[in-house]
Amino acid sequence: AQSVTQLDSQVPVFEEAPVELRCNYSSSVSVYLFWYVQYPNQGLQLLLKYLSGSTLVKGINGFEAEFNKSQTSFHLRKPSVHISDTAEYFCAVSDSGGYQKVTFGTGTKLQVIP
């Protein structure tokens, strides 16, 4: 069975500061990893995904994530956050359990402080 752990439920950060949102996964087989963002009263939007190849994945809005197989981690980073990045971020994993059976983490609320 697959699982995802997001270690921080809330992360406050000042505007223009860097941020890292942590994600660890557990799976017995190879995985595909995703980061989604959810703005208030909206659905989820894909930020980036790791399927294979380079372990550094670049996504939209200046976000990037690094896949670390030995540490089973897929942390999300941004070098300089903006007020508009205030949202909830979800890490997700998909393995061979099913075509679209995606398991989500519990989410991390990023609050950017002006």
Place this chain on the structure above:
Amino acid sequence: KAGVTQTPRYLIKTRGQQVTLSCSPISGHRSVSWYQQTPGQGLQFLFEYFSETQRNKGNFPGRFSGRQFSNSRSEMNVSTLELGDSALYLCASSLGTGRTDTQYFGPGTRLTVL
């Protein structure tokens, strides 16, 4: 292309009633997945439909059911509503060809059970 649409956006029901939620996927997408999002449990996978067939199922009671029509539109039904069914119900569509597909989420239907 138009995005994923969900109707209605908000719904208030009382215990014991039943409810039907609708999801229209992006044109050309054949897979529709449903998720329940609550503050306590996070995002939980309900089921996935592909070409009118349920392909994957999460761990929810039989009160939760769904179907998909030939045009890929999907409906989700919850019978005998309980207070704990209050949640944001999200649907996501994708091409449905494999685990690497990107899921595109709708804005959700906010269900409140009184």
